[in-house]
Amino acid sequence: MxxxxxxxxxxxxxxxxxxxxxxxxxxxxxxxxxxxxxxxxxxxxxxxxxxxxxxxxxxxxxxxxxxxxxxxxxxxxxxxxxxxxxxxxxxxxxxxxxxxEDVASAERFRDKSVMKDAFRAAGVPCARHKLLTGADDAVRFIQEVGYPIVIKPPSGVGCRSTYRVDDANSLRDVLAELSPSPHRVMLAEEFLRGEESTFETITLGGEPVFHSISRYLPGPLEVLRNPWIQYVVHLPRNIWSPQYDDIRRVGVAAIKALGMRDGVTHMEWFRRPDGSLAIGEVAMRPPGVHLVRMMGLAYDTDFYRVWARAVIDGAWDGPWDRQYSVGCAFLRGTGRGRVSRVDGVQEVERALGWLVAEARLPQVGMPKADGYEGEGYVIVKHPDDTVVQRALKTIIETIRVHYS
Ligand SMILES: Nc1ncnc2c1ncn2[C@@H]1O[C@H](COP(=O)(O)OP(=O)(O)O)[C@@H](O)[C@H]1O
Ligand SMILES: [Mg+2]
Structure with missing residues (x-):
């Protein structure tokens, strides 16, 4: 044993x-x-x-x-x-x-500034960045890259203490909130515009042997900044079109730059309006936002097991066909307090029940969650991308979570 x-x-x-x-x-x-x-x-x-x-x-x-x-x-x-x-x-x-995984590699995955240094050394495109030990550093960085910028902790998670800074006013507010100092170093990054997506891999012996792509609609920070948005994550069925050729190449280079051996990685990347791409960050662990469950549905396999096989045996049991388009709608609403009512559930059940693979609905009495995942979710799957996209749109337009 x-x-x-x-x-x-x-x-x-x-x-x-x-x-x-x-x-x-x-x-x-x-x-x-x-x-x-x-x-x-x-x-x-x-x-x-x-x-x-x-x-x-x-x-x-x-x-x-x-x-x-x-x-x-x-x-x-x-x-x-x-x-x-x-x-x-x-x-x-x-x-x-x-x-x-060893200490040096874990550090490159964990510290977003060390990570970006490794990217730049390997020619992997990413946002310009600067560590802030005081307000002056932020002002100098903005002189270099211009507004907007993002300020966040170098090793944050789940958008915690992550702010977009658009002008001198928001800079003052964010610096007051985060108060960077030599003892409390913060990370400033050039703001990446465009669509945010993910790139997951199974990496064995340092080589990505499998990848999956999903779309964030919209990016997590934008979801948090707009309380009315019900967040959606979509795994398109077809990820072999040429539009993804560049992320396949750059995504693999990014993993190699950080030096992961055996496991599952979770990467976030941006497609800028001019078509170019930039890597946001990579984690040496499986993704959140139900992506592991969703990948299991897309490939009709168990991705929890896939992770376990990779980290324990350094092996995988694929390849598998991407047989389904899969999407997740996260349920939340505006307001404060506890969930008092959830409208639209029966309508969604009647119209889309046949597409639902897994759901957890917000329950009356639940305290409002403060993250972008809200109080519940619905996962849908179907072989056709447009069916899934339409279903996700209907769900977030129909289900309304109320609080009191
Ligand atoms: N430089 C940036 N440009 C644009 N958006 C950013 C930038 N940095 C962070 N974000 C937004 O904030 C989210 C959280 O930041 P991230 O660096 O991924 O940290 P974590 O996920 O560990 O909290 C990202 O998914 C993205 O939506
Ligand atoms: Mg992230």
Whole structure:
């Protein structure tokens, strides 16, 4: 049996899907390190686990993994899907001599400024950037690149503390909010205009062997800045048209510039109005926004398992045909408080129920979520892109979430 340690501070529903897939890989004994244990750890397939006071702390995870090794024997892999864990997990591996992504590579994926330096050195197009240790740095950067710019933490996630700065007024507000200093370094980037998309890979031995593309409608930051928007993610069925030839080439170069070995990556990229492209960022973990579930539907396979096979066995079971166009509409509305009513659900069910592959509707009483994913979602699939696009449009035009 190969002992695989799955680290997850607070295992959420999606994390459990990755855990179950890990337990099902041939010859794996699933072990856990948690801050808070999942209620059904044995049902998920855990044969043992350790609790730590801080589930993101490399030292605590290392000690817990040593305790598991003492009980169960040598450790084959230490894995996890959370963005903020990728650095600590690399440290744990280095400390214990466990194979997997190393500290330098994790740092290139995690720190958006280190990442952009690596891109530029490899000729991968990306936004110009500057680290800010004070307000003056921001002013100088704007003199160089002009408005708008984006200011954000160098290792943020989920658009947290991420701001678009359009003019001197918004610059003043954002600097007051983030107050960059030598102890609180912020990242400024030239604002990339255009459409935002994703590029996921399965990478084995440093070579991307598979990729998938999806569209953000619109980009996450624009969704957050416009509370009325119900966000949509679409995986077009046909990704082999020439319009994607450049991202195929540049996307692979971007992964190689960062030095990932075995796993699933999640990249965000922009198509500018002039047709050129720029890479936004890449993560050395599977994507969020239900993309793993959606890729599974598009290829009629289980992508939670695909991730587990890549990180545990350094292998994949593809290729698969992209048989479906798949889209996800995220449900939310304007206002504050708790969900008081959801309109339009029956209409959508009647008209589009046959296309729905998975849905979780906002429940009355749920507190309003502050992210772009809202309080619920509907995933639709069909072989035809236009059918899926039309369905997504109908869903976001028909379902209305109210709060009070
Ligand atoms: N330089 C930029 N130009 C345009 N949009 C940006 C830029 N940086 C970030 N954004 C927007 O903000 C979102 C979040 O930023 P990102 O760098 O992806 O950080 P994270 O996803 O880790 O929070 C992006 O998906 C994009 O919509
Ligand atoms: Mg991002």
């Amino acid at each position: 190969r002992n695989v340690v799955f680290v997850a501070p607070f295992p959420l529903e999606t994390t459990k899907r990755f855990m179950r897939a890990t337990a099902q890989v041939h010859g794996v004994r699933l072990l856990g390190v948690f801050q808070e244990a999942p209620p059904d750890s044995a049902g998920i397939g855990f044969e043992g686990f350790e609790l730590v006071p801080d589930g993101l702390d490399a030292g605590a995870i290392t000690a817990a993994t040593r305790r598991l090794a003492a009980r169960f024997g040598g450790i084959h892999r230490v894995i996890g899907v959370l963005e903020a864990l990728q650095g600590p997990l690399a440290q744990v591996r280095a400390e214990l001599g466990v194979p997997g």
